[in-house]
């Protein structure tokens with residue numbers, strides 16, 4: 394058992410190395426993963442903040458953009474796998490005596506590294522528009538770990554989407570489209586309390602809401618006074634719910650992805 | 661231990677309404693090359709994918725390097741080297757990095773993986789390009805890199821899916837050389853090809869497949885005997901010489917020559933290839949019969965298919 398685990402880790406770290414080399418050689422990829430969040434921070438911070446609560450909103454906003462951006466990590470994983478599939482690299486990997494888990498774990502791990510970079514860039518942009526961490530070191534570290542855990546979880550969902558897509562073109566749109574409702578029906582940009590009935594419940598139970606609220610909580614960010622407090626059970630336990638839902642997503646999607654990987658055929 | 665590198669019986673695979681394989685049996689003794697010869701869409705890639713554990717057959721069984729592809733795919737993967745129809749190299753990695761990665765994934769420690777990658781780079785004459793990313797490679801170089809990737813672990817069984825399709829003549833010759841070396845090393849090789857000439861050159865035995873079935877098998881000589889071997893064709897200066905030449909050719913070739921007085925053309929099936937051609941010219945020279953043009957025509961895949969199936973090879977592509 395431990396021998397299997399060791400070889401999975403070893404093989405996936407080799408594949409992680411290969412993926413990171415790829416990302417380094419195609420800087421466009423990393424550019425896409427950092428420029429878009431920067432743009433979001435600046436747009437929302439200056440376009441919306443005026444009517445939504447000024448400086449307080451800007452601090453509120455960053456937690457939401459953190460959550461949104463790491464959720465979009467899923468699309469990065471989708472594209473990475475779809476490309477490998479299309480180019481026959483997955484066929485090569487599948488003909489090697491390595492665990493089925495290793496290829497996907499290698500991909501979700503390298504995408505985690507991309508996310509760490511993205512989080513650094515966004516934090517710096519956040520500082521620029523007035524966002525601050527008001528909590529202690531331990532709490533702030535917990536905040537970043539929680540964000541990375543959620544990023545990792547979303548990456549597994551993205552992996553499944555990538556392996557389900559028949560072509561790179563399909564992956565390009567399918568990989569993104571589901572992320573818009575997921576991240577917008579949440580407390581990422583506005584509080585859930587003012588949403589209409591069904592949407593409100595969906596938003597309250599949306600893990601993205603928990604992640605956004607949890608990061609605000611762990612970084613001790615200000616919330617505009619006019620915003621209603623987070624509602625529902627998840628709203629009262631955002632950190633716990635963010636962690637639990639991330640773990641649940643991994644527990645469900647990792648096996649599904651591995652099963653799909655076994656059957657996946659090129660073309 | 662079985663002395664067979666590959667052994668398969670009754671392989672069937674259907675994709676929707678397409679019957680890609682319709683009951684294929686194959687046997688490849690260790691240290692020999694089986695050429696799987698067939699037109700586009702015949703089922704070659706499907707067969708390779710099943711034998712390399714990428715695809716499960718709907719029916720039938722196969723053992724590769726003595727292990728069952730269905731019950732022990734992981735074991736099979738440890739013994740095979742696969743070079744698929746489209747070179748599966750990582751374009752953003754250098755040639756060296758590609759081979760290093762594969763070596764590491766075969767479980768080699770870092771230093772051994774580096775040594776193995778270097779050795780393969782040299783063997784496949786990629787030294788100058790070793791530190792360049794593979795996207796700068798020509799088609800032939802990519803193919804060589806992909807082949808090298810298949811050989812990283814000194815596999816007992818090597819599967820090459822159309823290794824020369826799309827290569828220029830020089831790249832093709834290079835690849836042939838590598839394949840011959842492989843066999844000299846004792847590997848069992850499954851080689852698919854659309855070219856009779858290639859199968860003739862490299863394969864110990866050939867299985868001709870069409871629409872998912874093996875329609876003929878044997879050595880290339882046996883197949884040529886079935887198809888009719890090479891044709892020696894001549895164009896004479898004078899139509900009047902035709903009867904005399906016909907007598908000479910009938911002694912050298914097999915069967916009766918076909919002749920056409922109007923174009924002064926005469927041809928016959930020969931077994932001896934170039935030897936027969938030289939012999940024919942020598943005799944005609946002795947009799948002072950002038951010859952305007954002469955040529956040896958090897959049977960093409962089309963000839964084989966026409967003969968074996970009664971339809972041209974291309975029609976196999978649209979089932």
Ligand SMILES: Nc1ncnc2c1ncn2[C@@H]1O[C@H](COP(=O)(O)OP(=O)(O)O)[C@@H](O)[C@H]1O
Nearest residue numbers: 675678680699700701702703704705706707979
């Ligand atoms: N994944 C697939 N889905 C649907 N049809 C397929 C698939 N793979 C192969 N086929 C069909 O099966 C037949 C055999 O294909 P293939 O094995 O690729 O032939 P070859 O390699 O000899 O050209 C073709 O008609 C092809 O279109």
Ligand SMILES: [Mg+2]
Nearest residue numbers: 704705706745
């Ligand atoms: Mg093919």
